[in-house]
Amino acid sequence: MLGTLRSLRLTPAMIAGCYFVLSSGWILFSDRLIGTLIDDPARLAWIQTAKGWFFVAVSALLLYVLVSRSQRELERSNDRLDAVVQQTSVLHRVLRHNLRNTCNVIRGTTERLRSDTDTDTDVDDATLLSIVAEETDSLVELSEKTSRLRTLVLDERDHTTVLDLVPVVEASVERLRETTSNVEFRTDLPAHAPVEVHPRFELVVEELLENSLEHNTHEELRVEISVRTVDGSTVFEVSDNGSGLPEIEQDVLEMDVERPMVHSQGLGLWLVRTIVAASGGDFRMVDNDPRGTVARVSVSVP
Template identity: 30%
Template sequence: MSLLLFAAVIAAVVAVFAYRQRPKPGAIWLALLLAGVAWWAAVYAVELPITPLPVRRPFMKLQWLGSLSIPVFWLLFSLEYTGRDRWVNPISIAGLFVVPTVVAALVFTFEHHTLLYRSVELVQNGDLYAVEHVFGPAFYVGIGYSYLLTLVGSALFVSLLAGRSSTHRKQSLALLVAIVAPWLGNLVYIFDVSLLADVDPTPMAFLVTGVASFVALEQLDLFDAVPVPDRIARDIVIDGMYDPVVVVDNRDRIVDMNTAATTVVGFSAQTALGRDANETVPGFPEGTADGETVTVDSPEGVRHFDVAISAVEDAHGRPLGQVVTMRDVTKREHDEQRLNVLNRVLRHNLRNEMQVVAGCAEELQSRLDDEADVALATTIAESANEVSALGDTAREIEDLLETPESTPAIGLRDAIDRLLDDAETENPGAVFTLQWTPDHAIRCRRPIEPVLRHLLEAATSSNRPPNPHVRLFVAADTEDYVSITVADDGPPISDAERAVLETGAETPLDHASGLDLWLVLWGTRAMGGTLDFESHSDTGNAVTVHVPVVESAQSADQQASAD
C-alpha cells in the first residue's frame, strides 16, 4: 500500500510540473494523464485494506475513472505534442470519450448486471484481500478500446525514435517507458498471470510512469524542445529552394534547414541540428529591415541576404519556434553598386564636363564672325546644357524617390502659386491660368512640387509655340484624392513616348526623349498616385496627376466635429 501511495504522490507532483508548462503543446493533457495516474494509484491504495465487499465496491468503481481516462489523455497528448493538434478539437475530444462514458455507466451499476463482471469475489492473499473477477463483454470492450488508444498514441512516439534529433529520441523513449510499464502490468492482470494473486500490478507500475515522466520533463526539456517545429519544418523547408531557410525552436536551436542554408551557416544539415541559431545563423534573431542586408563569406564568394524571421505556431496559435528565410540579394547589391557608380558619373563627372564644353562653346560664339560657325558653336552649347540638365534631373529624381513618407506634407495651393510665379518669370511670353475648384485647403506629399514643375517646364519647352497658353485645373476627385491637370497648346506627346512610360521600359527603338516625364511618372507613383495622358494635334496635351490627399481642411474640420 505504501508503494501505491508513493506512486500516487510522485504522479501528482509531476502533474503539477506538467501543468505549469501550459500553454505549451500537450502540457494540459500530460498533466491530466498524470492526475489520472495519481487518482488510480491512490484509490487502489485505499481499497486494498478494506475487507467487506460492499464497502470496497465504491472504490472499485472510482478506479475506473482513471483507467478509462488515461488512454484518452495519452492519445490527446501524443497528437498535440507531435504536431497533429489539428485533430485535437472539441468534437474529436467528445468522440474519444463516448466509449469510456458508456463503460463508466456500466461500471457504476455493475452489481445489477453481468455485462462488466460475470462474478466478483473477495479472496484473501496474506494480509490483503484481493478481488477476483470473471470479466464480462463490456469489460473487454472498455479494455480493448483503451489498448487501441494507447497503441495509437505510442506509435506516434515510436516514429520519433527514428528521427534525427537525439533529444527527441530520448524524450520519446522516456515517455514510452512511462506508458508501457503500467500497460504491461495491466496485461499481466488481465491474462491472470499468477504473480501477485489477483492483485492488480498496474497502479504499482505507475511509480515507473511518474519517474520516467519526471525525467522527461526536468532532464530532457520535454516542453522546451518539442518535436513540433521539426515536423512542421518538413512542410516549410523545401530543399530545392535557392534561398536558405532555417527552422529554430523556442530555445533558438536549429531543428531543420534546407540544402541552400548549408553554405551560409557553414555546417551540413545533420551537423547543424541543435546548434545555437544566435551564433550560427546570420541576421538572427533581429532580421534585416530598412534596406539593410547581411553579408556572408561563403564558398561561392561574398553574398548578401535580406533576412526575414516569422513565427511558427500550432493550430491553436501557440508559439513553437521561428522560420528564418534568407533572400539572396547579391545580384541586387551588385546592380545597385553599378547604378550608384553610373549615377555619380552622370550627375557629377558628365555634368561638370558638359559645363566646360558649354562654356567653351559660348566663348567660341563671341570670337567667331562666320554665321555658320556661330550656329555650330550655339548648337554645341545648347546640347551641352541639355546634357548637363539631365544630370540635374537625375539628382532630383534620386532625391524625390528617397523622400520618406514621414516628411511633412505641403499645401497644394501654395505650391502651385509658387510654381506659376517662377514659370511666369522664366517664360515672359507665356500665359498661365489656374482653375481651383476645391472649397478647402489641400495638403499633399512633397514630391507633388517637382512633378508639377517638370510638367510646366515640358509645357513651355523650346519646341512649344512662341507664346504658349498653359492651364492648370485642380479638382477634388474624392475626399481622399485630388487631380491636377496641366494642359498646353503645344505639339502632342508621341504615342511611342507615352507607350514607354505606360510600360515602364525602354528599348533602343522605343525610348523617352529625356528624364522629365520619367520624373513625373516615378514621382506620382511614389505618392501612390496615377497619371493620365491626353494628346490631340488640334488642342495639345493634357496630363492629369491623381494623387492622395495627406490632409485637407475639410477632413480636419470633420474630425474636430466628430471629437
C-alpha cells in the same frame, strides 16, 4: 514598438527559434500543470493525447503565419528588385542615348569654331558658343534628374505623406512666372487640396509645369493648371497650347517601358511616373483641344 515588430524581417533561424521556445515552454508548463491536477492514469492519458493534438494544430498554425509573412516579404522584395532593374535599364539607355547625342552636338559645334574653312556666314561664333552653352546646361540638368531618379529607385521606404497640393502648385507657378516671359499662366485651384502621396511629390508638379514650356513653340504660350476632386480622387492637370508631346515620348509612356530602340528625350516624365506610381496614383498624357497636351495626375485623398 508595434511598427518595429511589423518591420522586423524573419529569417529561417528566427522562425525555428520562435518555434523551439514556444514549443518547449508549452510542453514543460502543460506537463507539470496536468501532472499536478490529474491523478487518474486513464484520464491523464486522454488529456495528454488531446494536448498533443492541440499542440500540433497550434504549431501548424504558427508555422503557417510565420512562413506566410516571410513569403509576403520575399514577394515585396522581388517586386522592388524588378522595379530597380527596370529603372536602372531605363537610366542606362536614356543616359547613353542622350549623352551621345549631346556630346556629338558639342563636338560638332566646337569643330566649327576651330575650323578656318567654315563657309557658313549666317552662323557667327557667338551663336555657336550659345549652342555649346545650351547643350552643356542640358547635361547638367540630365545629371540632376538622374540623381533624383536614382534616389527614388533605390529608396526602399514604402510610405506616403499627406500634404496640401494647392500651396505646392502656387509656389511652382510663381517661380515660373518670375523666370519666364511671354507665358500666360491660368490657375483654377480650390482653397485646399489634401492628398496622400510620396514625400517628393512636389517634383511631379515642377516637372509637368516645366515640360509644358519645354516643347511649346506657340507664339502666345498659355499654360492652364487646375486641381479638382473627381470620384474621391484629387486630379491635378497641366494643359498647354504647344505642339504636343513628341511621338518618341508618347511611345515610351504607352508601352510603359523603354525598349532598346525607343528612347525618351529626357528623364522628366520617367521621374513623374516613378513618383506617381509610388503614390499609388495614375499618370496620363492626352492631346489638348485644339492643340497641345494635357498632363493628368490622379492621387488619393486622405
